[in-house]
Amino acid sequence: MSQQLRIAHLYPEQMNIYGDRGNIITLTQRCLWRGIEVDVVPISIGATVDWSTYDIVFFGGGQDSGQALIANDFVHHHGPALRETIDDGLVMLAICGGYQLLGHYFVTHTGEQLPGVGAFDIHTVGEDVRMIGNVVIEVDGIRAGPGDNRLHNTPSLRLVGFENHSGQTFLGKGVRPFGRVLVGHGNNGEDGTEGAIYRNAFGCYLHGSLLPKNPQFADHLITLALERRYDQANLAMLDDMFELHAQRTMINRLLR
């Protein structure tokens, strides 16, 4: 029987900027190319969700106003059950505005406090100056598939993305950073960290979209999800020549 992954897409109407939906397209297509069936379910305000039936949850970025529209539903309706499933190893990717709402709270630059679900030990405070631009980060421990462009035994991998946020995020002891900033601002422009990881949940500021630009990380998420559901994952090799060439070109240009 063929393998199947179920993906939840949180609030696609309110939380989808800078092409974040491309992350869903990439996860879906990279699975389909390998004969893995995919079911993508959009989760809208008021939906009833059994998180244990999902393999991957994706939460895109959004304006402060978009976040304000969904924050109560996300935190009060879904918070406790989602947190429990993340504790249980649910694979999740949250970008920018979605990432911020996985933390304890987000105070916008106008002083409005939005609640967070507290799955990540982080908090975010909006500043008047926005952090905008291309980003290169270095990440450890990403087990990409055979399309990996690292030299063998190189522990870290460079990922590229685009950030645009007023929120400065600060990490507590309960999370580790997703990556180290080589180019750009990252979590807060101060401590050189970018994003956060807690168990199999990843949050970061990288739009772009992130996964089309960084197929190795897409495969890492698919691998984690397959291992969690089926106890094993053997991703077939894909021809990522163009993706990896584009990624390398951008990284080289930005690091020059």
Ligand code: GLN
């Ligand atoms: N509204 C948030 C901020 O500016 C998130 C923006 C985003 O998702 N790009 O910090």
